[in-house]
Amino acid sequence: MSLRIFFEMARDKHQLFVVAGIGITPFIAMIHEAIAHQEQFELHYCVDNIDDYPFKRELSAYAANIHLYISAQRLDLAQLLNTHQRGSHVYSCGSPAFVQLVRDNASHWSSKNVHFENFSPVEHVDDSAFSTIITHSGAKVEINVTAKQSVLDAIRKQGLTLDSACETGTCGRCKVKYSGDVDHRDTILSARERKTYMTPCVSRCKSGVLNIQLD
Ligand code: FES
Structure with missing residues (x-):
């Protein structure tokens, strides 16, 4: 990294x-x-x-x-x-x-x-809510990520633990495996890494349902 x-x-x-x-x-x-x-x-x-x-x-x-x-x-x-x-x-x-x-x-x-x-994080005004399916310990849970919430916040609200550090998309600590149409907003992952990983502290779903693997 x-x-x-x-x-x-x-x-x-x-x-x-x-x-x-x-x-x-x-x-x-x-x-x-x-x-x-x-x-x-x-x-x-x-x-x-x-x-x-x-x-x-x-x-x-x-x-x-x-x-x-x-x-x-x-x-x-x-x-x-x-x-x-x-x-x-x-x-x-x-x-x-x-x-x-x-x-x-x-x-x-x-x-x-x-x-x-x-330090001034990029503001996004066009955020909208979307659904995310979290797979964790073999179980799946569907959560709603509101327009004002990060995916990381929504995951934690479910009582699930996910390590993080910067929470601005600059360190890569929170990266998780995903499938779906992601708007990558980090500044740390390479184009290759982005095919497999996303940073839920800043990145969001562009369309459809986002699937995240926490294990
Ligand atoms: S916590 Fe640093 S990229 Fe998400």
Whole structure:
């Protein structure tokens, strides 16, 4: 599996990553890149739930480099960006408001050392409801996915468990086998993978009934 990197990384002895929520997605690959170049990194990561946040499992290997905050209010950006070594590069991703806060607090940094991306999932206005047949442990259950629901949400509403991480179609964690006419909205699966798999966190049924195999 490969993850899309949104940032061009500058080579630096020490990389500073400042992230909120699902803005973490590109940083998984960037952490690997920093390690591959033998660069130090520290990740300041604001999450909604300290016990269950995106990429918790992947990040557990780097616990010594990670600072977790329950909500962005707990992260003292002024202090972080004042005390951090000058000349370093800071990378930030999250909601537009969060990224703006990071930029405001890094206003005394050289602009070429401040890298940011707003996380803004693509909005679809043309979603409609459809039926999905889930096959799970040999049983079949038909569920209705409403216009305002993802397939993943509808599956979970049935009490079924399905692993996920980004829930924006960028990590591939939730991929499931399917048959049917799918509108693939992820940015991770290859054309070949899409023949067999779909990402229920974002992808939907275009027409007819969607069949999903959970086992
Ligand atoms: S949870 Fe990441 S692609 Fe669905």
